[in-house]
Amino acid sequence: MLKLYQFERTWGNPNLSHFCCKTETYLRMADIEYEVKSSLPMRAPKGKLPYIEDNNEVLGDSRFIELHLKKKYKDLDQGLSENELALSLVIQRLLEEHLFWATMYSRWQYTDANWQVNKQAIFGVLPPIIRDIAAVYFRCKIKQQIYGHGTGRHTAEEVFTLGKQDINALSMLLGDNKYFLGEHPTAVDASAFGILINTIGCPIESPLKEHGLSKVNLVNYIDRIKYDFYQDLYTV
Ligand SMILES: N[C@@H](CCC(=O)N[C@@H](CS)C(=O)NCC(=O)O)C(=O)O
Structure with missing residues (x-):
């Protein structure tokens, strides 16, 4: 069976890692059987979690894992138009390559209280x-x-100004869907x-979370997905 290597569950959420949570959610949305193995980044092929092991194939990075799952198991994007596929990619890049960094700043750098959590x-x-x-x-x-990404060169106010723009755009795009x-x-x-659950639905406090x-x-969206796909988190 496919093995998903990720951080331990915490905070009552699927995972404190955005990308581990993303990958496990894909597996659940696509109804693919898997087992979870707790791990740490230094054991991962690219030094980052998540990674998977599937039939002796070891794959790191949620984007390559997603391609593998689509090809071998189930493509959740089947039936989408070319425009929808393009939009999907653009939204993911905003989430993973931009908003992600504002949340990393909140956790690792913003306040000592957040760092302790x-x-x-x-x-x-x-x-x-x-x-x-x-x-x-x-x-x-x-x-x-x-710092290397660039986010760490801004003031806190600037980081959250940019992050709030992402939140606004995501909320607008989701609308009533x-x-x-x-x-x-x-x-x-x-x-x-x-x-988003690692921005809005976790115990890391910031103006970004408040805005979210x-x-x-967006709040209803996260609650709904958590409830629909992670019933096990409610029964523990
Ligand atoms: N592009 C990667 C990003 C994965 C990532 O950033 N993982 C973080 C946890 S959220 C990690 O393992 N960081 C450890 C490190 O950088 O040393 C993906 O999509 O999987």
Whole structure:
């Protein structure tokens, strides 16, 4: 059976990693059988989670995993028009390559309170001294990534100004739709759920989260997908 390697569940959500949550949501939306294996980025083929193992094939990066799942199991985007496919890609890139970084800034850099919550969630399982060393090492590394991306060069106000623009655009595009491209879940919804629940639906406080919470359609969208595809999280 396909194995999905990801962080431990936490915060009552599918995953604190946007991309792990995205991948698991695709698997569930497409009704593909899989088993979860807890892992850490240093064990992953590209040094980042998630990765999968499927019949001795090991694949890293949620975008290549998605291509694999579409080809081998089920393509959630089947039947979409060329325009819809283009829109789907554009929305995913905004979520994964832009809004994502504002949420990383919120977790790793914005306030000490957020950092403590994030640290506990990721490193809390490790023994005390190793936990602190790993936390310092990874915080430094991720802050460099945020800086490298460009987000880390802005003031907090600027980071959240840009992030709020993303939220506004996503809320406008979703409108009253059940899913981004209509009545049925497609790949963009797996991505949107993974990134939005980790923006609005997690215990990391910021003006970005507050702004997201003011968009009722986005809040309902996340709640609905969580309820429809992660019933097991409600019964634990
Ligand atoms: N483009 C990758 C991004 C994956 C990613 O950024 N994973 C993060 C967790 S959300 C990670 O493992 N980071 C560890 C690191 O950068 O050292 C994907 O789509 O899977």
